[in-house]
Amino acid sequence: MEETKVFVVANEVLLALIKQIKSAQWDMAVPAEMTWQPDQRLRDIVNYHIYDDAWVPDMLAGRTMAEVGNAYDFLRSTTDSVAEYEKYNSRANKAVESFKDFDRIAHLSYGDYTAREYLTHITLYRGLHIFDIANLIGAKIQVPDELVRGLWEIVEPQAQVLRDMHVIGAEVPVPKDAPLIDRLLGLTGRHR
Numbered sequence: 001m002e003e004t005k006v007f008v009v010a011n012e013v014l015l016a017l018i019k020q021i022k023s024a025q026w027d028m029a030v031p032a033e034m035t036w037q038p039d040q041r042l043r044d045i046v047n048y049h050i051y052d053d054a055w056v057p058d059m060l061a062g063r064t065m066a067e068v069g070n071a072y073d074f075l076r077s078t079t080d081s082v083a084e085y086e087k088y089n090s091r092a093n094k095a096v097e098s099f100k101d102f103d104r105i106a107h108l109s110y111g112d113y114t115a116r117e118y119l120t121h122i123t124l125y126r127g128l129h130i131f132d133i134a135n136l137i138g139a140k141i142q143v144p145d146e147l148v149r150g151l152w153e154i155v156e157p158q159a160q161v162l163r164d165m166h167v168i169g170a171e172v173p174v175p176k177d178a179p180l181i182d183r184l185l186g187l188t189g190r191h192r
Helices: 003-018 042-060 073-077 081-097 115-137 145-164 180-187
Strands: 105-108 111-114
Touching: 003 042, 003 081, 003 115, 003 145, 042 073, 042 081, 042 105, 042 115, 105 115, 111 115, 115 145, 145 180
Parallel strands: none
Antiparallel strands: 105 111
């Protein structure tokens, strides 16, 4: 599946999920496997997705973090998370939908990668957090087949590399004939 389409679908599903978060849930502690920082709350995770979406147009344009500066730092502590996510989600989707130069270098905080690799990284991050956040808040979500297939195509060929980098957890055994969504969750260390 085309990288841009998978990103946009992941971003749209994540937005729909974020809109389901109830007031009392924003301060929920998140499990360690959902974050790389200790003592994170659900709002911290969502706010990082806002911050991450804010950077998408700049990263795709080839700008460096130094060029952009701290323009988006305020998003990490916003309390208007749904409105800010809607705004930056839409902005990121528009940038990705019109993007064509997949070999352009994106200057990320952890190194330089092609725009194609960058889109793969951020799509995987969003896509897997859809399952994590839904589980955390007890939400029922419909994950489109195209998103499941797109995530599978990202994860399956490089599962061990992602596992070694601690991006995904230890594989959970799932029957080989299980639905693709179950195989994806099992491959990434998740349960349905």
